[in-house]
Amino acid sequence: xxxxxxxxxxxxxxxxxxVLAVALVFxxxxxxxxxxxxxxxxxxxxxxxSNRTVLEKFPLTExxxxxxxxxxxxxxxxxxxxxxxxxxxxxxxxxxxxxxxxCVKKGKISQNGEMxxxxxxxxxxxxVGE
Amino acid sequence: MNKHxxxxxxxxxxxxxxxxxxxxxxxxxxxxxxxxxxxxxRTDFLLNTFVDIKIYDSDDTTILDDAMAICKDYESRFSRxxxxxxxxxxxxxxxxxxxxxxxxxxxxxxxIALRYCEVSDGAFDITIEPVSSLWDFTSGEAVIPAASDxxxxxxxxxxxxxxxxxxxxxxxxxxxxxxxxAIAKGxxxxxxxxxxxxxxVESAVINLxxxxxxVGEKPDGSAFKIxxxxxxxxxxxxFATAAIKDMSVVTSGVYERHFEVDGKNYHHILDPKTGYxxxxxxxxxxxxxxxxxxxxxxxxxxFSLGLEDGMELVESLxxxxxxxxxxxxxxxxxxxxxxxxxx
Numbered sequence: 001x002x003x004x005x006x007x008x009x010x011x012x013x014x015x016x017x018x019v020l021a022v023a024l025v026f027x028x029x030x031x032x033x034x035x036x037x038x039x040x041x042x043x044x045x046x047x048x049x050s051n052r053t054v055l056e057k058f059p060l061t062e063x064x065x066x067x068x069x070x071x072x073x074x075x076x077x078x079x080x081x082x083x084x085x086x087x088x089x090x091x092x093x094x095x096x097x098x099x100x101x102x103c104v105k106k107g108k109i110s111q112n113g114e115m116x117x118x119x120x121x122x123x124x125x126x127x128v129g130e
Numbered sequence: 131m132n133k134h135x136x137x138x139x140x141x142x143x144x145x146x147x148x149x150x151x152x153x154x155x156x157x158x159x160x161x162x163x164x165x166x167x168x169x170x171x172r173t174d175f176l177l178n179t180f181v182d183i184k185i186y187d188s189d190d191t192t193i194l195d196d197a198m199a200i201c202k203d204y205e206s207r208f209s210r211x212x213x214x215x216x217x218x219x220x221x222x223x224x225x226x227x228x229x230x231x232x233x234x235x236x237x238x239x240x241x242i243a244l245r246y247c248e249v250s251d252g253a254f255d256i257t258i259e260p261v262s263s264l265w266d267f268t269s270g271e272a273v274i275p276a277a278s279d280x281x282x283x284x285x286x287x288x289x290x291x292x293x294x295x296x297x298x299x300x301x302x303x304x305x306x307x308x309x310x311x312a313i314a315k316g317x318x319x320x321x322x323x324x325x326x327x328x329x330x331v332e333s334a335v336i337n338l339x340x341x342x343x344x345v346g347e348k349p350d351g352s353a354f355k356i357x358x359x360x361x362x363x364x365x366x367x368x369f370a371t372a373a374i375k376d377m378s379v380v381t382s383g384v385y386e387r388h389f390e391v392d393g394k395n396y397h398h399i400l401d402p403k404t405g406y407x408x409x410x411x412x413x414x415x416x417x418x419x420x421x422x423x424x425x426x427x428x429x430x431x432x433f434s435l436g437l438e439d440g441m442e443l444v445e446s447l448x449x450x451x452x453x454x455x456x457x458x459x460x461x462x463x464x465x466x467x468x469x470x471x472x473x
Contacts, residue, residue: 044173046173046174046175050174050198052173098270099268099269099270099271100267100268100270100387100388102386104364104365105361105362105364105365105366105385106365106366107365107366107367107368113169113184115173115182117180119175119178119179119180122175124173124180129168
């Protein structure tokens with residue numbers, strides 16, 4: 001009676017420990033997965049044949065300024081310049097050397113799916129999830 | 131034996147517990163999330179603007195390929211500047227040719243466009259081409275065309291010189307040329323939507339240069355949220371959000387394609403009667419409607435008509451709602467428009 005109880009208890013403890021260990025491993029995996037920033041600022045260009053290239057991807061949580069340089073459509077023109085600012089979970093273009101500054105006028109974006117577009121530079125800056 | 135069986139069961143239990151934990155808290159959620167909220171998306175630069183299509187309820191990217199192909203096909207028909215386009219051919223017709231057989235698509239678009247010419251009594255006019263081709267709002271160079279050129283161009287306008295009978299278009303004047311820029315984007319958005327619906331898509335957003343057309347609602351049954359922008363010369367800000375299901379949102383405003391000379395704003399909504407941009411105290415008109423061609427045609431038409439007549443026109447139409455903004459940033463909603471505003 002006494003012996004049986006003892007040995008079962010030992011097994012139970014090992015089993016319990018194993019379950020807890022597995023749970024801990026998965027908990028940590030999830031922690032790492034979900035502690036990554038939920039949103040990114042993705043900078044892309046689309047060429048004349050509709051091919052899209054992602055130039056850069058920054059976490060929306062990171063405060064930074066970045067100069068986006070794009071090759072001109074016409075070789076005689078200067079490089080396209082769009083100054084990207086990411087601050088306090090919002091992204092915007094502060095300056096650009098395109099004619100109309102539509103991307104600057106568009107203001108700040110922060111929600112998943114929102115997009116800043118520079119038509120002359122064939123450039124998009126969008127908020128994307130993972 | 132008994133001992134081994136116990137350990138096998140224990141290990142199995144551990145693995146099962148782990149898998150189910152993982153499934154519930156990790157993987158499962160992730161798959162669900164990508165199914166319900168992450169759309170497939172394609173962005174391109176067409177129609178002298180950007181085109182962005184998001185589909186929420188399908189993973190089939192060939193639908194996006196086809197939708198973009200439709201857009202390019204229409205661009206190659208309706209463009210004023212592509213030399214192989216149907217409109218270019220009409221505008222550069224031989225002096226002795228008055229009558230043309232149009233493709234079904236071009237005939238359909240012209241029919242809708244001519245309706246708005248009539249409704250607005252020529253305040254909206256697709257024969258503005260001689261005037262609109264004088265102004266360049268995209269190069270960044272602020273050049274006002276010579277007054278004599280504008281006067282000469284204004285005399286060439288007049289939609290009454292176009293007679294459409296079925297697919298047959300007759301020009302009553304050799305000077306008449308067509309610019310469908312004020313309505314083609316809306317028409318193309320409607321065509322893309324028809325294609326998506328036929329392909330089984332029930333949840334999507336088509337954005338042609340800021341003209342938004344929704345297909346159905348979000349996969350979770352809620353409305354798409356579209357920010358309504360208050361335009362300023364230097365930046366714009368969202369002043370209200372509209373909750374939209376299966377509808378189109380189109381805005382015409384004075385800061386889209388424009389330039390300034392001596393502190394005066396020159397924008398792309400041109401008065402066919404004067405050849406200069408409308409200057410009637412409005413800075414933007416937004417139209418909610420089922421069809422995006424109607425939204426596109428009406429936003430320009432209502433802007434052209436001004437606040438009073440434009441609002442009257444909207445109120446006379448079923449299923450059409452509007453928001454006008456004047457220079458003092460007063461916002462005017464048509465009857466029923468406020469029901470779409472959520473904040």
